[in-house]
Amino acid sequence: MARIMEKKQLSGEVFMIRVHAPLIAQERKAGQFVILQVEPIFGERIPLTIADADPAAGTITLVFQTVGKTTHALAELNEGQDIPHLCGPLGRPTHIEKFGLVVCVGGGIGVAPLHPIAKALKHAGNRLSVIMGARSANLLIFEKEMSALADEIIVCTDDGSRGRKALVTEPLKELCVRPQKPDLVVAIGPPIMMKFCSETTRPFGIPTVVSLNTIMIDGTGMCGGCRVTVGGRTKFVCVDGPEFDGHQVDFDNMMKRLAAYRNHENTAHEKCHLEKELRALRETGAEKT
Amino acid sequence: MNAERELDAPHSTPEQLGKSAKALLARLEPLHASLTPKERLAIPVQEMPSQDPISRRHNMDEVALGYTPEQARVEAMRCLRCKSAPCVKGCPVRIRIPDFVASTAEGNFADAIKIIRENSLLPAVCGRVCPQEIQCQKECTVGKSLKSVDKAVMIGRLERFVADWERENGLQKPPLVKPETGKKVAVVGSGPAGITCAADVRREGHAVTIFEAFHKTGGVMVYGIPEFRLPKRIVENEIGILESMGVTITTDFVVGRTRSLADLMQKDGFHAVFVGSGAGLPKFMNIEGENLVGVFSANEYLTRSNLMRAYDAENADTPIMRARKVAVLGGGNVAMDAARTAVRLGAQEVHLVYRRTEAEMPARVEEVRHAKEEGVIFHILQNAKRLIGDASGHVTAIECLRYELGDPDESGRRRPVEIPGSEFVMPVDAVIVAIGNESNPLISHTTPGLITNRHGNIVTDETGKTSIEGVYAGGDIVLGSATVILAMGQGRRAAAAINQRLAC
Ligand SMILES: Cc1cc2nc3c(=O)[nH]c(=O)nc-3n(C[C@H](O)[C@H](O)[C@H](O)COP(=O)(O)OP(=O)(O)OC[C@H]3O[C@@H](n4cnc5c(N)ncnc54)[C@H](O)[C@@H]3O)c2cc1C
Ligand code: SF4
Ligand code: FES
Numbered sequence: 119m120a121r122i123m124e125k126k127q128l129s130g131e132v133f134m135i136r137v138h139a140p141l142i143a144q145e146r147k148a149g150q151f152v153i154l155q156v157e158p159i160f161g162e163r164i165p166l167t168i169a170d171a172d173p174a175a176g177t178i179t180l181v182f183q184t185v186g187k188t189t190h191a192l193a194e195l196n197e198g199q200d201i202p203h204l205c206g207p208l209g210r211p212t213h214i215e216k217f218g219l220v221v222c223v224g225g226g227i228g229v230a231p232l233h234p235i236a237k238a239l240k241h242a243g244n245r246l247s248v249i250m251g252a253r254s255a256n257l258l259i260f261e262k263e264m265s266a267l268a269d270e271i272i273v274c275t276d277d278g279s280r281g282r283k284a285l286v287t288e289p290l291k292e293l294c295v296r297p298q299k300p301d302l303v304v305a306i307g308p309p310i311m312m313k314f315c316s317e318t319t320r321p322f323g324i325p326t327v328v329s330l331n332t333i334m335i336d337g338t339g340m341c342g343g344c345r346v347t348v349g350g351r352t353k354f355v356c357v358d359g360p361e362f363d364g365h366q367v368d369f370d371n372m373m374k375r376l377a378a379y380r381n382h383e384n385t386a387h388e389k390c391h392l393e394k395e396l397r398a399l400r401e402t403g404a405e406k407t
Numbered sequence: 408m409n410a411e412r413e414l415d416a417p418h419s420t421p422e423q424l425g426k427s428a429k430a431l432l433a434r435l436e437p438l439h440a441s442l443t444p445k446e447r448l449a450i451p452v453q454e455m456p457s458q459d460p461i462s463r464r465h466n467m468d469e470v471a472l473g474y475t476p477e478q479a480r481v482e483a484m485r486c487l488r489c490k491s492a493p494c495v496k497g498c499p500v501r502i503r504i505p506d507f508v509a510s511t512a513e514g515n516f517a518d519a520i521k522i523i524r525e526n527s528l529l530p531a532v533c534g535r536v537c538p539q540e541i542q543c544q545k546e547c548t549v550g551k552s553l554k555s556v557d558k559a560v561m562i563g564r565l566e567r568f569v570a571d572w573e574r575e576n577g578l579q580k581p582p583l584v585k586p587e588t589g590k591k592v593a594v595v596g597s598g599p600a601g602i603t604c605a606a607d608v609r610r611e612g613h614a615v616t617i618f619e620a621f622h623k624t625g626g627v628m629v630y631g632i633p634e635f636r637l638p639k640r641i642v643e644n645e646i647g648i649l650e651s652m653g654v655t656i657t658t659d660f661v662v663g664r665t666r667s668l669a670d671l672m673q674k675d676g677f678h679a680v681f682v683g684s685g686a687g688l689p690k691f692m693n694i695e696g697e698n699l700v701g702v703f704s705a706n707e708y709l710t711r712s713n714l715m716r717a718y719d720a721e722n723a724d725t726p727i728m729r730a731r732k733v734a735v736l737g738g739g740n741v742a743m744d745a746a747r748t749a750v751r752l753g754a755q756e757v758h759l760v761y762r763r764t765e766a767e768m769p770a771r772v773e774e775v776r777h778a779k780e781e782g783v784i785f786h787i788l789q790n791a792k793r794l795i796g797d798a799s800g801h802v803t804a805i806e807c808l809r810y811e812l813g814d815p816d817e818s819g820r821r822r823p824v825e826i827p828g829s830e831f832v833m834p835v836d837a838v839i840v841a842i843g844n845e846s847n848p849l850i851s852h853t854t855p856g857l858i859t860n861r862h863g864n865i866v867t868d869e870t871g872k873t874s875i876e877g878v879y880a881g882g883d884i885v886l887g888s889a890t891v892i893l894a895m896g897q898g899r900r901a902a903a904a905i906n907q908r909l910a911c
Contacts, residue, residue, distance in 0.1 A: 141665050155622055160716055162724040163622075187724050203622040205659035335715065335725075338620050338661060339847055340630075341707035342689045347698050352691055357849065371698055374800030378700045379726045 120154075120204040123177055125197050128259045131184045132227055133193050134169070140176030142168070142206045148214065148234040149329065149361055152180070152206030153337040156191040161202075164188045165334045165356070167231035168207060169260075181230035181259065208337045209360045212327075216243040218301035221293055222268075223286050223315050224250045225307020229260045231329060232306045233267075239304075240267050247300065248272070249289050251307075255280035286311060287318045294322045302327065305364060309373050316364030326364035330355045333376060346372045421456035421472055428453060428478040435484055439512065444487050448549060452558055453482040455773075460780040464750050467634045467718055470777055471535070476514070479568040483512035486560045489548050494562060497546035499896045502526045504543060504562055511565050517578065520569040527566075528603045529895055531574060531641050534567025536632060536740075537892050538771045557772075574644060581651045585612035590909045593618060593677040595662045595850065598626020599891045600683030600882025600898035602649060607902030608681075609652050613909055616655040616677075618662050623714060626685055627883075628891070630714040631706070633744050635751070636774075639713075663853035672877060679877045679905045682865060683898060686883035687847025691840055692736075696794030701728060701802040705737070705745040705841035712748050727752060730837030734758045734805055735783075736791055737841030738768035739888075743775065745839045746783045757783045758833065762790045762810055762823045788812070788823065792830060794838060804834045844888050854878075862887060871901030879905055 124136040142152060151167045164186075170179035184190045195201065212235050220239050224232040229250050240246055248268035252258045253276045265271050272289045273281030282289065286307070293300055303326040305315035312328040319326045332344040332355045339357035346353055349366035353359065435442070435450070456472040457463075463470055474482065486508040494504040503522050510519035523530045543562045544550060550559025573579055590613045594605045597619040609615045623629050625642040650656065662668055662684075671677045689704035691697050708727070711717040715725035733749040735742050738761035749757045759778065761768060764787050768775060779785065788810040795804040809829035812821040846863035858866045858874035864887055865880040867873050873880050881897030883889055 141660075145665060157724065158622070160719070160722045160724055162715065203659050205620065205622070205661060205665070207664055208661065335707060335710055336621065338849060339688050341710050342691065342704035343707040343711075345691075345698060352693070352698060354688070357688075368698075371800060374700050375698065378728070 120201045122195055122197050122199055122201065125195075128181070129256050132181065132257070132259055133184070134179060134181045134230075135192075135195075136172075136177045136179050137201065137204065138176055139178050139204055139206075140173075142204070143171040143176050143178050144173045146171050146178065146207035147211030148238040149212030149231075150207035150209045151231075151337075151360060152178070152204055153208060153334065154192070154201050154205070155203040156188050156195070156201060158202040161191070162188050163203075163335055163337070165208070165331070165337060167329070167360075168234065169230040170234055181227055183227050205337070208356060210358070212238065212304075212361055214238045214242050218244065219247065219298060220244045221247045221249065221290065221300040221303045222264075223290055223303065223305040223307070223311075224248070224260075224264070225286055225305075225311040226252050226257060227259060228307030228311070228329075229258075229264065232304065233260050233263055235304055235306075236264065236267050245269050247293055249274070249286050249293075251275065251284075251286040251311075253277065285314070287314045290315055290318050294319060294324060300324055303364075304328075309369055309376065312364060312367075313369035313373075316367070316369070320365050327361050328364040328367060329360045330362060330367065330372065331360070332372065333378070346375070418457075418459050419454060420459075421475075424454055424456050424478060425475040428475060428481050431481050432477045435481065439484060442484065447485050447487055448552055450481060450485045452485070452561065453478040453564070455561075455564055457777075460782075463635070464781050467751060469638050470635050471773075473571055474564055474568045476516075476568075476572075479511055479516075479565055480514055482561050483508045483565055485549055486512065487548055493546035493548060494543040494560075497543040498526075499542065499890075499892045500526045500899070502543075502566075507569070508560065508562065508565060511569060516569050516572045519565075520573045520578075523566060523569065527892075527895065528606055528899070529599060529645055529891070530566050531570035532599070532628060532637060532645070533892050533895070534563050534565075534570055535637050535641075536771075536890075537563055538890060539563035540772050542892070574641075579644075579648065581648050582606065582610050584610055584652050587614065588612040588909065590614065590678045591616070591676055592905060592909070593662075593671050593675075593680045594683065595668075595680065596620075596626060596683040596685055596882070596884075597624035597646070597656065598683055598685050598882060598894060599628065600685075600884075600894040601626070601681065602645060603895045603898030604681045604683060604879075604881065604902045604905070605649055605654050605898075606652065607899055608905055609649075609654050611906045611909070613678075613906075614653075614655070616657060617649075618660040618665075619656065619658045620661045621714070622658050624656055624658065626683075630710045631741065631744070633709065633713055633748055635747065636744065661849070663850045668850060668854045668857075668878065678909055679879065681871075681898070681901050681905065682850060682873070682878065682880040682884060683882040683894070684847060684850055684884045686844035686888045687849075688845040689840070690843045690845055692791065692842065694791060694793050696796055696802065697840070699794055699796040699802040700800050701730065701836055702794060702838045702840065703728075705735070705741045705839050706844070708745050708839050709741070709748060712752070718748070718752060728837055729753055730835075732756045732758070732835045733837045733839065734760055734791075734833060734835045735839045735841055736760050737843075738763065738765075738770060739841065739843070740770045740774055741843075742839075742841035743770045743778045743783075745841050746778055747774075747781055749837070749839065750781050750783065754837075758786055758835070759783050760786045760789050760791060760805070760807065760833075762788070763820065764788060764812065767820045790823070790825070791838070795832070802835065802838055804832050805838060806830055806832050844883075846884055846887065850884075867901075869900075870904035871897060872904060877908070
């Protein structure tokens with residue numbers, strides 16, 4: 119059980135909550151996630167990346183977009199109320215070291231999980247270029263926080279309502295052709311964005327880390343529901359990841375698997391899942407981030 | 408084989424079985440004490456009342472309904488009370504079987520369950536899920552005399568009966584707990600190994616906390632084994648007893664992630680830790696197409712259905728694929744559970760594909776029989792070579808290969824050898840992989856100094872002690888995929904070692 123200490127609506131569909139979870143706050147490292155369940159008996163378990171933590175206050179920060187039943191239910195909870203089940207920190211932490219110049223690319227609410235990684239990279243002495251994108255200005259989150267960390271920041275929106283009217287891959291390519299090539303790219307956002315970021319950096323041979331947001335159940339390696347193909351081998355995102363080499367990930371297979379519960383639904387209830395997942399795919403962010 | 412014969416036989420209703428047992432008991436009761444072995448051997452095996460195979464295909468309720476008191480007494484009268492008690496040697500926890508069976512025959516069910524409880528903590532579970540045909544019942548003299556293990560005294564059914572009788576009559580008493588010792592023990596995992604260890608350590612007056620990763624307790628008994636074989640309320644009842652003994656249960660806590668094992672001991676003051684974290688990682692075959700949409704591990708399929716209750720589509724948020732034509736790969740209990748779950752989720756055809764023959768299937772005989780009764784189609788000496796998908800990445804077929812049996816391998820089972828050129832294609836819209844588990848590396852990876860073998864199983868001595876002082880382990884994490892009763896036995900053995908350690 120974890121109490122919600124603070125709740126903020128960042129935009130129409132994006133919420134930030136600060137949750138009392140002292141052990142997780144103490145143990146978590148950049149890149150890790152939690153699994154939570156809002157309805158204790160019939161609810162589903164969903165992963166959310168930890169956006170920040172305050173070990174002294176014993177709290178962690180989660181950012182989510184209301185895309186499905188569980189995220190909607192979570193958004194219904196208010197300060198002072200409890201999330202019945204919260205478990206973590208799960209997954210392997212991000213590998214942090216001094217690489218040199220690192221480009222952090224965040225799409226939609228992918229910026230939330232990117233933030234602690236950017237912070238850790240900055241602390242390790244890296245120079246940071248940040249590219250953040252969203253469909254439109256009102257969906258940009260953590261811009262202030264990212265600006266504070268970045269040596270250079272490029273904001274873009276699909277509709278041009280703020281910053282450049284471009285997809286994030288455009289400025290990413292420009293950074294890749296500069297004389298000082300980035301030493302590492304970290305891209306977090308919707309699968310399609312991570313795929314194209316990886317394709318952008320591939321010809322330049324720039325190592326590219328992505329954080330995958332597959333469907334999960336247990337989050338401890340027990341079910342294999344989160345598996346993806348990486349470099350031709352089967353990997354479990356919850357225990358082997360969530361971060362992988364973007365050049366090795368089979369994104370097409372992953373996106374098809376993410377859509378698994380869309381095609382063969384027949385009962386009314388499953389139709390509800392259909393709508394929710396279709397919506398999830400149309401929006402920029404996916405459930406995890 | 409007897410299973411075949413029973414398959415053809417019409418389904419007897421529980422009422423019919425109860426009625427004929429009643430009549431038989433009326434005849435046997437006056438003679439009971441003086442029955443000769445020959446007369447006992449002539450008493451017919453009491454069939455387990457079960458839900459009709461046709462209607463049970465559409466519900467998740469328990470299939471085996473349990474003996475009536477009369478059936479239990481008649482079945483118990485078949486026991487010859489052999490001096491050497493070979494059945495006891497077949498029981499991994501050495502229950503005094505002839506004694507509990509004798510009490511059952513007399514109708515003294517209270518004594519019967521008391522005798523079982525000396526050795527087993529979870530009789531209602533074991534009576535349902537133990538592979539008795541390769542344990543106690545395999546050694547039974549009655550079965551041997553009648554030349555079929557199917558005719559042994561049905562020890563497991565009797566165990567289940569008296570355990571259910573005790574629970575249903577509200578006679579279950581939590582074991583006595585000695586005065587608090589001030590010592591603290593952590594138990595990782597709430598499967599049968601953890602539950603048993605927790606109970607036995609708590610009895611000595613030590614404070615016990617169970618840490619469970621999931622939101623629910625019971626391990627495989629709640630997420631793996633389906634409701635139709637082991638109702639959740641039975642497991643919940645056992646957990647309730649632990650709680651009434653004062654065991655603390657902390658769910659949503661992953662040891663190695665939420666807190667390291669070392670921190671539990673060094674910072675949180677636990678004097679000993681028992682690791683019963685179970686088997687874990689499902690194996691895949693490393694063949695083409697195994698990550699197609701519609702391909703699941705049995706763990707995922709069963710967890711969605713059982714733990715997340717996806718079978719209850721009206722209420723559950725977790726979806727499960729409702730496939731028409733399902734193939735299950737494997738021949739163990741897990742494969743049978745997955746196949747029978749698929750039947751209940753409305754599949755029109757469920758195909759079980761197994762590399763060896765039925766004789767080598769590790770599943771309990773009863774599960775195999777129930778699966779067949781429910782219409783699961785068995786394909787033996789076949790194996791998947793690759794999985795074929797469509798443009799949307801959805802599995803549409805399996806390419807299979809036929810096998811024949813060759814020479815015996817290390818396990819003594821005849822090795823299946825593929826027949827070159829025997830490929831054929833089986834159209835399916837879902838594939839469930841049930842070919843076993845690898846051990847979960849989470850704890851060993853986050854616990855320096857904890858020695859594992861090459862399969863990743865934690866290495867222990869015969870008392871359950873690991874390479875780290877004060878850390879014990881047991882169950883599937885030590886044995887690989889084993890059984891409930893073996894996990895329970897190991898939990899008990901480790902508890903004895905922990906109690907001894909804390910006594911000084
Ligand atoms: C589908 C299926 C059917 C089966 N059928 C039978 C049968 O008919 N008869 C039979 O005898 N056996 C059967 N088995 C095998 C039997 O269930 C297992 O051998 C037994 O449950 C093992 O018990 P355990 O206590 O070692 O582990 P488990 O029951 O696996 O429990 C381990 C628990 O530990 C938790 N855990 C793991 N890691 C951590 C961690 N780091 N921190 C905290 N908690 C953790 C897990 O969530 C789990 O709840 C079956 C298994 C399956 C999967
Ligand atoms: S515990 Fe299992 S092996 Fe032992 S008597 Fe009972 S059914 Fe047989
Ligand atoms: S979520 Fe179950 S194995 Fe990763």
